[in-house]
Amino acid sequence: MTEAPKTAGTATLTLGDKSVELPVLSGSTGPDVVDIRKMYGATGAFTFDPGFTSTASCESALTYIDGDEGILLHRGYPIDQLASKSTFVEVCHLLLHGELPSASEFESFERSVTMHTMLHSQFDRFFEGFRRDAHPMAIMVGTVGALSAFYHDSLDIHDPVQRNISAIRLIAKMPTIAARAYKYHVGQPFVSPRNDLNYAENFLRMCFAVPAEDYVIDPALARAMDRILILHADHEQNASTSTVRLAGSSGANPFACIAAGIACLWGPSHGGANEEALNMLKEIGTPENIPDFIAGVKDRRHKLMGFGHRVYKNYDPRARVMKESADEVLAATGRINDPLFQVAKELEKVALNDEYFIERKLFPNVDFYSGITLSAMGFPTTMFTVLFALARTVGWIAQWQEMMEDPSQKIGRPRQLYTGPTERDYVPISQRG
Numbered sequence: 256m257t258e259a260p261k262t263a264g265t266a267t268l269t270l271g272d273k274s275v276e277l278p279v280l281s282g283s284t285g286p287d288v289v290d291i292r293k294m295y296g297a298t299g300a301f302t303f304d305p306g307f308t309s310t311a312s313c314e315s316a317l318t319y320i321d322g323d324e325g326i327l328l329h330r331g332y333p334i335d336q337l338a339s340k341s342t343f344v345e346v347c348h349l350l351l352h353g354e355l356p357s358a359s360e361f362e363s364f365e366r367s368v369t370m371h372t373m374l375h376s377q378f379d380r381f382f383e384g385f386r387r388d389a390h391p392m393a394i395m396v397g398t399v400g401a402l403s404a405f406y407h408d409s410l411d412i413h414d415p416v417q418r419n420i421s422a423i424r425l426i427a428k429m430p431t432i433a434a435r436a437y438k439y440h441v442g443q444p445f446v447s448p449r450n451d452l453n454y455a456e457n458f459l460r461m462c463f464a465v466p467a468e469d470y471v472i473d474p475a476l477a478r479a480m481d482r483i484l485i486l487h488a489d490h491e492q493n494a495s496t497s498t499v500r501l502a503g504s505s506g507a508n509p510f511a512c513i514a515a516g517i518a519c520l521w522g523p524s525h526g527g528a529n530e531e532a533l534n535m536l537k538e539i540g541t542p543e544n545i546p547d548f549i550a551g552v553k554d555r556r557h558k559l560m561g562f563g564h565r566v567y568k569n570y571d572p573r574a575r576v577m578k579e580s581a582d583e584v585l586a587a588t589g590r591i592n593d594p595l596f597q598v599a600k601e602l603e604k605v606a607l608n609d610e611y612f613i614e615r616k617l618f619p620n621v622d623f624y625s626g627i628t629l630s631a632m633g634f635p636t637t638m639f640t641v642l643f644a645l646a647r648t649v650g651w652i653a654q655w656q657e658m659m660e661d662p663s664q665k666i667g668r669p670r671q672l673y674t675g676p677t678e679r680d681y682v683p684i685s686q687r688g
């Protein structure tokens with residue numbers, strides 16, 4: 256269900272003696288946009304918007320966020336409903352194909368994901384080329400890009416069937432690659448996927464089973480893993496998604512585009528915040544140290560990690576679900592009295608009632624509780640961003656597919672405000688002072 260944008264009126268831009276009427280477009284919900292495509296031709300001026308804080312880079316029907324109200328919808332469905340009633344594989348179908356699947360559609364979609372989980376056996380040699388102390392995200396960037404060298408039969412980006420095969424391959428193989436990155440990092444042998452397990456169970460087993468002992472899957476942990484994947488599946492035009500779109504706009508193959516997205520996600524301002532939030536909780540240590548810590552935040556000695564968001568100026572709807580998952584995982588692992596969880600809950604209570612945070616509309620974001628949850632599940636902090644990449648792969652590839660199907664798609668090529676020297680003549684080295 257995609258609605259074509261409607262023209263809601265025009266905006267007049269006057270620049271010196273030139274004037275141009277610019278169409279104002281309305282989507283199905285959310286702010287209108289001023290369509291400035293004619294502006295340069297009519298006025299000779301560019302717009303200037305570093306960080307894209309006021310610029311819509313594309314049309315999209317996948318995900319809608321209202322940051323003021325704390326709303327996140329995928330194809331119209333609220334994230335809390337998807338997290339409590341759906342499964343990650345069903346959400347993948349929703350994001351890729353626009354609708355929740357019927358029972359038979361689900362069965363065939365899940366089967367095709369399951370049937371693509373294995374990696375070419377030669378692919379394993381890539382892992383062995385990395386040093387043992389390599390960060391798992393370094394391994395992810397390299398190996399996901401290397402998929403392009405293995406799956407030539409799905410690289411024709413102009414063929415919708417091949418695009419779909421690549422999408423399924425990425426969603427299916429990412430847990431296998433992520434688990435291998437982890438196993439290599441900790442020096443344990445790789446564990447192959449098993450087709451009788453669901454997506455989250457399979458991933459947990461590939462991470463935690465060892466030849467000496469199989470991994471007994473706790474349904475509470477498998478459910479929490481599945482929910483974490485749902486919560487991170489897509490988040491409209493964030494930095495890594497925009498990176499995937501920009502890389503794809505040149506006609507690059509989807510495996511290369513997703514590797515670019517992983518590289519962008521690796522940055523601490525994007526994928527690394529839950530690690531920072533967990534470190535902060537460890538540093539605070541016990542609830543008695545919270546007042547001192549809060550005083551430090553107000554004195555700007557440190558930030559309250561896991562609080563605040565560029566878009567959400569209300570409770571991040573994902574944080575609510577993540578808190579429930581943290582509760583469930585800590586109960587299932589016998590850590591309900593985990594001191595870090597007690598610190599987190601007390602810290603949240605204190606911050607939500609403190610004028611400093613209320614005034615600035617600072618609420619917990621998804622990262623506030625995800626570090627505690629993942630750590631209780633047995634993941635080291637170096638794997639946190641890898642798990643984010645695993646979950647976001649479906650969002651990236653669905654956004655890439657949407658871009659490839661958009662008839663107005665062209666190579667992304669921003670302009671600039673040039674501040675360097677104007678034209679000057681070359682001076683031979685012997686004449687330079």
Ligand code: ACO
Nearest residue numbers: 525528552558559560561562563564565615617620621622
């Ligand atoms: N702790 C303390 N103060 C904060 C925090 C925080 N976490 N976040 C914002 N503020 C304050 C700022 O100091 C500023 O105060 P001032 O007006 O007195 O100067 C005010 O709130 C507005 O902050 P901005 O930096 O303008 O907000 P912005 O929207 O640019 O920042 C960001 C968003 C980067 C996420 C920020 O809130 C932050 O650094 N949070 C901590 C890191 C974090 O949890 N990141 C995860 C984001 S979720 C995700 O990526 C999945």
